[in-house]
Amino acid sequence: MRFIRDFEETLLQLFEEGLLNGTTHACIGQEADCVGVIEHLRPGDHIFSNHRCHGHYLAWSGDARGLLAEIMGKPEGVVGGIGGSQHICAPGFKSNGILGGTVPAAAGIALAMKLSGSDGISVVFIGDGAFGEGVVYETLNMASVWKLPLLVVVENNAWSQSTPLAKNFAGDMAARFEAFGIPTTRLESTDVLEIDAEGRRQVGLVRETRSPHAFIIDTYRLCHHSKSDDNRPADEIEARWPFEPLNVHGVRLDRADRERIDGEVRDALAEVVGDARALT
């Protein structure tokens, strides 16, 4: 989590320096979701992520060099500098910037696993904003009818770009899945241990039952949607900082451990950034 946080904060600095092109969507405040779920996946599983994919990718692959080079637009990037921040592809991992459009592809990957008799599972991360897209509901229906090994992880960060949930979301989030016969668990938490425990259970359920499940994590995005667009009330954001994942878990660590981890991350990241800066 510390690494993901520092990586994204570094990205924002590199933007300031003019070293990055385009845009980027940071997941500051949501790191516990990335590690708490992805920790339980294994080779043969597949993750489809969205525009806010850095944390997912780092938790899955640890390939910070490839990701940073990609976001810097370098040929050494994970997809040669073509995909950039939102369009990443590596073994067992893909992301695309079209909201919700990734869900049927994730279901198709689950269908391929079913046809080939693999014990893998397909995981797709979406945000609350994706519930505005019709193809999501088409896919939930198919995933349930065909009993696909698909885990839909919803990171509900309460804001869809600049729009609060109350302004664009009617009804109940879990009921959307339950209407299709998909068992759903909802957890309001930024505590990595809670998310980890439930993430383990959800991954296990999909793996064993070979049928779709949904895991909704109510969280909060502490940073802007992308780069610098944030008009949310400052006091709302301020009130959430004490509950950010590093703080929630950090109090459990003794000071020496925490400093050691912070130091190790700082050094590892400095090396990655140094390497990336050296790329032509």
Add this chain to the structure above:
Amino acid sequence: MIFVKELNESLHTLLETDERVVVLGEDIHDPYGGAFKATRGLTTSYPDRVLTTPVSEAGIVGVAAGLALSGYRPIVEIMFGDFMTLTFDQVVNHIAKYGAMYDGKVTCPVIIRTPSGGHRGYGPTHSQSLEKHFLGVPHLTVAAASPFHGPGEILTALLQRDEPALFVEHKLLYPEHVVRPEGSRVGDAIGREEASDGYLPSVVLSQVPREDCTVTVLAYGYSALLAARVVEQLAVEEEVFAELVVPSQISPMDWEPVEASVERTGSLVTVEEGTADWSWGTEAAAEIGRRRFSELRRPVRVVASEPTVIPSSRDKEQQVLVGADTMKEAIREAAA
């Protein structure tokens, strides 16, 4: 053999010979066997790899993307070409992008087949030829069913590629016999198949030796069948001689067979059933104009349907869709 029977047999064969092939579509299960019966018998013979789906065009094409990314070879039937609009995001922003967007790390060879076109009185939303909206999408091949190309050969060729494809099948071709070029003949006409590397073949035919033709007609799909009849009539009744070029791949387009013909005739008429303006024909006009400007003795004539809705009434539908009379008038004028 008639087109739809060949198509059905080739789907059986592809499922039989290639375990990666998966067929998805609405109402394709037996005994119904699909709205136009192209998929009859498939769910009975291959229940695991042939899935009848909910009415969710975007969803099933998206699921096909996931299958293709995993190494399968999905073939999706979209029941009417009109419903292709619902798949547009999946095709443009997902399927056609993955290969290039991920720097060649993956392929996403989804094949979408769709019955399209009018002349059946199905009205504004079940009669259209919307393929022009898919022409020019980078990394997407658009193929068109033809009276002179076997559907099995086209599907097999598309399956051998690693890129996605849309195969547009005009409904009125389903009951027609497929006439393949043999030797230097295409049925009763003179002709042959021509193809540049990397493209599906075009069939070129004429009633008289090509040296005697004074106009080239470029048409695909059901319009090609109509055009072949018109070309024959004009030759027999009026001694107006045209060479007809019928591509089975309409985007990206193999211009060489068209150029080779225009080089001799000096005049080009394009025919398509889709709506006029911003069309396949206007692209052909621009491209052939650019490549063969000095050999054209007149501007390229683009024949297409009226840019309006397709009425259900038989008479009104005939007024809107490209028909033999419009074609004949355009070819006669361009041959002069």
